[in-house]
Structure formats: C-alpha cells, structure tokens
Amino acid sequence: MMPFALGNGVFRLVGAMILIALITVILDRRSRQ
Amino acid sequence: MYGGHIGIALAGKGFKSTIPMWLLVLATQLPDWADAAVCSAGSAGTSEMWSHSLPAVAVLGLMLAIPYFASSRDIAAASLIAMIVVSHAVADYATGLKPTWPGGPHIGLELYHRPMMDFVVEGVVIVIGWMIYRRSLAPEKRQTSPVTTLLVALMLLQLAASVSFSLFPGIKKC
Numbered sequence: 001m002m003p004f005a006l007g008n009g010v011f012r013l014v015g016a017m018i019l020i021a022l023i024t025v026i027l028d029r030r031s032r033q
Numbered sequence: 034m035y036g037g038h039i040g041i042a043l044a045g046k047g048f049k050s051t052i053p054m055w056l057l058v059l060a061t062q063l064p065d066w067a068d069a070a071v072c073s074a075g076s077a078g079t080s081e082m083w084s085h086s087l088p089a090v091a092v093l094g095l096m097l098a099i100p101y102f103a104s105s106r107d108i109a110a111a112s113l114i115a116m117i118v119v120s121h122a123v124a125d126y127a128t129g130l131k132p133t134w135p136g137g138p139h140i141g142l143e144l145y146h147r148p149m150m151d152f153v154v155e156g157v158v159i160v161i162g163w164m165i166y167r168r169s170l171a172p173e174k175r176q177t178s179p180v181t182t183l184l185v186a187l188m189l190l191q192l193a194a195s196v197s198f199s200l201f202p203g204i205k206k207c
Binding site for chain 2: 012013023031
C-alpha cells in the first residue's frame, strides 16, 4: 500500500504522484520502442 | 482524483502525440504539486485555494502552456496542455470538495467518501484515456505487453488508492 498508507499527508501525496508518473512515463517509452 | 488524472494525460497523448508524456503527466498533476508545495510552506489552510481553485488552475495552465508555445510554436498543443491543467480542478470536483474562487463556495461530489464508486469512476476515465492513447501508437504496437501493462498498472494503483481511502479515511493532506 506504500505510499498510500504511510507517512503524513504531503508524503503520501507526493509519493503517490511520483509512483504513478514514473510508471506511466516508463511504460509509454517502452510502448514506443 | 488520482489515476483518473493520468487517464486524462493519456487521452492528451492520443490527441497530440508530439507532446512528451512527461509533460502531459506534469500538466495533469500540476495542481497537486502546487498543493504539496504550499502545504510544505506551512499554508495548510489556504493550499487548495492556491492550487485547485479555478483562478489558480488557470494561472498554472498558462505557466505551463506559454513556455511550451514559446519553444514549439504549436498553439494547439499549448492549448491542450492548458486544458489538461484546468481539467484537474474539474475532475476533482467529482471526487473531492474543492474551492471555486476566493470567497466562492466549495463544491464537489466527494466520491472519496464512497471508495467503490470512486474506483469505478476513475477506472472508467483511465480506460477511456488509455483507449484514446493507443491511437498515438503504430497499429502493430497497440497490442504489445507494455501497452497492456500500462492499463493494468494504472487500474491496480487506482485500486490501491481507493482502498486506502476506505481504510484510512480522514487523513489530512496538509
């Protein structure tokens, strides 16, 4: 569940945003190779 | 909204494939990054007014669209980037309770209080955005593993987020 359940609110917000952003950008790049 | 914002970024890629994906993701998340910055600066009470109100998202949209237009001279792409930033506030009116403008009402359907409904709504946005996104790919690449994995990963992340809203309600963002 990390980073959805751990840490304070800002930590959770930033962690969740970075996680989904990285996955999206990486998989988009692989989709185009 | 969480994964739904990424669904909107994916749709943007389908409409304008020349825009880098990282920029579309930044555009769709920009109000949340502004919120985190204002929260960290200690202005917890007003962070959403500075990041999610209609004037705030309009300014944030221009802050991203104007430099992009200056470098690309592509007015359609720059306009799309601005619209994706503004879409963040509109989408959050479905899932949360957000400010409109200084002195104005807070509005929203607060789907975060109904995690299953939140998952369904955000899941639909992700699937529609992903279907539009696939148009940006060559036909022979639309069925490949990374494309399918992208949809599955986004749905799983949204499920985790929706479950966390159910298990840990009421945790303040700031």
